[in-house]
Amino acid sequence: MSRMASDGAALTELRRGVLGPCVLALLAERPRFGLEIVRELAEQGGLLTSEGTVYPLLNRMREQGLVTSKWRDEEGERPRRYYAVTAGGRRHVEKFRADWLQFTKSVDSVLQLEG
Amino acid sequence: MRSDTENRLVREWLSELDRELTKLPRHRAQELRAELTAHLAEVVPPDAPDAEVGKILAQLGDPAELVTEALGGSRPRSRLQRIRLRTWVLLAMVLALVIAGTTVSLVLTFRYAHAADLDTSVSGWVFGGDDVKFVDSQAGDQTQSTIPELASRRQGLLIWVTNQTGVTQTVLSLADGFDLWESVPHTVRLEISTEDPYRSNKTDMNLPYTTAPRAIKPGETRVLRITSITACVNSTAGGEVQFDTIPLRVRVGWFTRTEDISLLSVYAVKRMYHCSPMTQYPSK
Numbered sequence: 001m002s003r004m005a006s007d008g009a010a011l012t013e014l015r016r017g018v019l020g021p022c023v024l025a026l027l028a029e030r031p032r033f034g035l036e037i038v039r040e041l042a043e044q045g046g047l048l049t050s051e052g053t054v055y056p057l058l059n060r061m062r063e064q065g066l067v068t069s070k071w072r073d074e075e076g077e078r079p080r081r082y083y084a085v086t087a088g089g090r091r092h093v094e095k096f097r098a099d100w101l102q103f104t105k106s107v108d109s110v111l112q113l114e115g
Numbered sequence: 116m117r118s119d120t121e122n123r124l125v126r127e128w129l130s131e132l133d134r135e136l137t138k139l140p141r142h143r144a145q146e147l148r149a150e151l152t153a154h155l156a157e158v159v160p161p162d163a164p165d166a167e168v169g170k171i172l173a174q175l176g177d178p179a180e181l182v183t184e185a186l187g188g189s190r191p192r193s194r195l196q197r198i199r200l201r202t203w204v205l206l207a208m209v210l211a212l213v214i215a216g217t218t219v220s221l222v223l224t225f226r227y228a229h230a231a232d233l234d235t236s237v238s239g240w241v242f243g244g245d246d247v248k249f250v251d252s253q254a255g256d257q258t259q260s261t262i263p264e265l266a267s268r269r270q271g272l273l274i275w276v277t278n279q280t281g282v283t284q285t286v287l288s289l290a291d292g293f294d295l296w297e298s299v300p301h302t303v304r305l306e307i308s309t310e311d312p313y314r315s316n317k318t319d320m321n322l323p324y325t326t327a328p329r330a331i332k333p334g335e336t337r338v339l340r341i342t343s344i345t346a347c348v349n350s351t352a353g354g355e356v357q358f359d360t361i362p363l364r365v366r367v368g369w370f371t372r373t374e375d376i377s378l379l380s381v382y383a384v385k386r387m388y389h390c391s392p393m394t395q396y397p398s399k
Contacts, residue, residue, distance in 0.1 A: 050176030056185030
């Protein structure tokens with residue numbers, strides 16, 4: 001986990017913008033439960049402002065119909081709510097991938113010019 | 116394993132979360148709380164010291180910020196703003212209801228106030244069992260029918276009335292002061308057919324009748340039977356009382372009014388002077 005106390009507002013906004021598509025991308029691979037998503041994003045570093053951020057995000061995406069969820073009670077495990085991406089969520093992440101490529105390419109280009 | 120909620124710091128954190136969750140719709144608040152509680156149950160070790168629990172809670176985030184995130188990233192409205200918004204929404208709803216109610220009331224009032232009276236299509240005399248003495252006489256193009264008035268027999272009028280308006284009219288009673296016979300003791304009875312004479316195979320005398328009040332819906336026809344029995348008989352020298360309308364009390368919506376129901380003809384009833392000894396009535 002790498003919570004940075006000195007996050008700038010711009011970086012916070014950038015995280016907020018990319019976190020949703022990142023969560024959808026993980027769910028597009030396979031259904032996951034909340035803590036599992038938190039841990040995987042935390043491992044990447046720099047994506048989470050706080051661990052709890054993932055839960056309201058999932059809550060909101062479920063309301064928007066981008067993900068669905070259901071409780072699974074597997075033997076020897078705690079009951080957990082598993083999230084899966086919907087068709088709408090999948091389209092959303094595909095579009096983000098294309099936009100992100102163009103966006104980073106442009107930013108890289110400008111930064112190199114300025115550097 | 117110890118429940119996460121047994122830790123004092125966790126309990127405080129969840130209490131703060133609960134206060135913030137009131138900003139979310141109930142189903143979303145319940146779901147978010149369940150997820151965060153499940154998270155804490157997994158990551159807070161049993162008997163963890165407060166310092167460790169505090170660190171875990173700090174990593175989890177501030178309840179207010181998490182709820183803000185669930186709301187879409189924008190800061191929730193202040194309590195005062197929410198109260199103001201609710202007040203305005205409530206006022207707008209009340210105003211809309213008042214306007215809608217007033218409009219409907221005005222429209223209905225106009226319709227009720229301007230509804231035409233019940234329309235007569237047929238009127239006739241209810242014989243007292245002596246119709247063989249019925250006599251028609253002609254004077255120019257006018258026809259006069261003469262029918263005996265009989266003591267101790269039910270006699271009176273049959274009137275077919277149609278509600279040609281778009282609103283229901285309820286016949287309540289005859290207007291106060293209406294009498295079939297002048298100056299003799301009798302009680303006038305008003306009955307209304309429960310079937311439409313135009314849609315029934317029965318004659319108007321054989322239709323089923325009920326007493327008022329009775330509603331007549333738009334487009335319906337009903338027969339009014341207005342009858343009375345008197346112990347008196349008429350005198351040829353007694354003069355007569357004429358009428359061509361019958362005054363009825365009728366309720367139209369929230370108005371009650373007197374409608375003068377046309378008889379289509381002039382009816383003349385002889386004044387009565389000679390009554391039976393049991394119900395002797397002093398002559399004028």
